[in-house]
Amino acid sequence: MNKSVDLVRDVLDTQVLDREQRPLGKVDGIGLELREGAQPRVAYLEVDGVTAWRRLGERVARWAQKLARCWERDGHPFRFTWSQVRDFGIDIEIEVDGERSAPFDLEHWLREKVVGRIPGGR
Amino acid sequence: MKKLLGITLGIVTSIGGFLDVGSIATSAQAGAAFGYSLLWAVLLGTICVIFLVEMSGRFSIVSGHTIVDAIRKRFGFAGFIVPFAATLLVNLLVLASELGGICVALQLLTGIRFQLWALPVGLAVWLLLWFATFDVVEDGTALLGLVTLCFLVAIFTLGAQPRELAAGFVPRLPSEEHAHYLFIAVSIIGATIAPYLFLFYSSGAIEDKWDKSFIAPNRFIATFGMSFGSIISMAVIVVAALALKPEGIRVEEYEQAALMLVPAFGRWGFYLFVASLAIACFGAALELSLASAYSVSQAFGWNWGENLKPRQAARFSMAYTLFIALAALIVLSGLNPMKLTLFSMAITAVILPLTALPFLVLMNDARYMREHVNSHFSNIVVLLIVLLSAILAVVAIPLEIIGSK
Amino acid sequence: MKPWAFALACLALCACADQQEQELKRAASWSATALAVARYWLQGDLPDTYAKHALEKASEELAKGPLPDASEPVNEMIEAIGKRDQLAMRRLIADLEKR
């Protein structure tokens, strides 16, 4: 894998896959740690719908937050560090089990509340 | 051998899937009001859609991405959200028109008002998506869609004059009713270059796991599939011109369009029209619901795929469920189906640049396309037709609104 | 007066000028529709349910248009279909053609 990485072109809004290649979401946010006298380092990469909507403005983000509260298990967004990245190319593959991570909260909520109840949704 | 099957299937599905409520309604009105003189609009739309469909197949094959997925990555969330929302809204209007088309077909058959059919028809479309897999949905409806070939047969039984037909391909304004002529031309182009067509095609290429060996077949499918499909659309114009125009019948409601196959097939004509309308709209409704669920899932990075059971892709399945429900409500509200269809097609032409141009940028980005980037010729063709139809639409819609008051 | 407002105004003007002409055209189209439906029905090419439904639609539109009296023969056509009275239908077709 080549050394240089452009954070906007190659990382932001890139598809994130979990250990079993299942789509987890897109990189909606990048946490950059600014340090005194040392190069800024990427502290975390974030996959969270509300973070994405916040890029459009605070009002939109508040709406997204209200909505997300119904299915979010724990309040804070899903973050992973660069060291967890296993493969980096067209998509970013990370060492995480998607099923149990925050981005799948909506998926689980829908499965229990709606899909599970409809016959044939097995 | 598998490739050959893939190609023939690709062409068949494009023929069956090409015609929808938009092409039937706009072509019927065009033929009845202006005879052959709007054939050029279908041709123009077809040329553009051939390029766009070929490009969307090549894009998925080479980059491994779908279009929506890549537009977000290339332009960022804030840059992508406006074209995305506009396309979704138009998809909803077009889906409502498709469901409306099925309900009207049932109204013609039974006399029961179309609104009462809205929920049962919405449920039928939803049930097929909920229980069937991608192949059944795509291939089944397309094979049924071949019934629309009856319009082609009707041309020969009604004896169209080739010389007059050719004249229809030269664009020229009629002596009067310029505004309405322009509006129908734009609606035809919007009906022919429906964004969901190439978004669906690009997701299908990923779903069918097309690899590099499919680049040539993809070009073949796009060219022949779309051209055969558009020939049927042109046939509807010709049949309307031969069967309705001489009688002085202008198509304002589907009840009038339903007469157009009677001169060619007698008692069967009416039933063939109703079957074509219902099947074409049913196929298009399925494709449109899937295309919209695909684009929402690809925009937010959810797992997607019609081959996945609803439990495996709950967000994807709920996306098309919500979409169908909203569209059914629009039909239930009793909006005039023909007017809704024509305006949805015209609005499709207005927002076409918002989808086609970002896609054009992607097709010229070496990071995605490597050596398969677009040729200058296809860039120019797509750009010209897309901008032309958008400008025409922005002019035609207000005139039509003023005219019809 | 902004230029586009001026343009819109004169567009609206010429639009209503041919408004009456549009109305006449629509009425002619709907009566032609009624005639076609009646004729095809006589030849046995149209099912009764559709024929009645299309004629109801035609008479509704004609009643709204500039020649409302044209909707009377169309209403009688609907009854003719109900009674399957082909003779009356032929007479009504002739009557509507004269209008």
Place this chain on the structure above:
Amino acid sequence: MSRVIELQRYIGKPVRDADGKDLGHLHEVRAHREGAELLVHEFVVGGAGLFERFSVAQLAFEVGFIFGIGRVQGFVVPWDCMEFPEDGKPRCTRRASELKRFSAERPEGK
């Protein structure tokens, strides 16, 4: 002391140089791998290829690129000359004249 910023909120924002002159929009953040870390070495300001908000002008600009109209140009700002104040407006501590310029036919390919 160190501070963590949400980088995506600065992307596409206008960047001022030491004299307050507008350098263009923050367009790219170039980093490289150091062991398990990802360290930023420079910022690219100005140029095109990024929508802060969707704008028809930006789309026209991008389409122009396809036909070779217009060029991508801007400045390369080393990591230690870029500040990210709380007000969300990135600032460069050097003057435009002191910065390395870049100019390319179209957004650089991979």
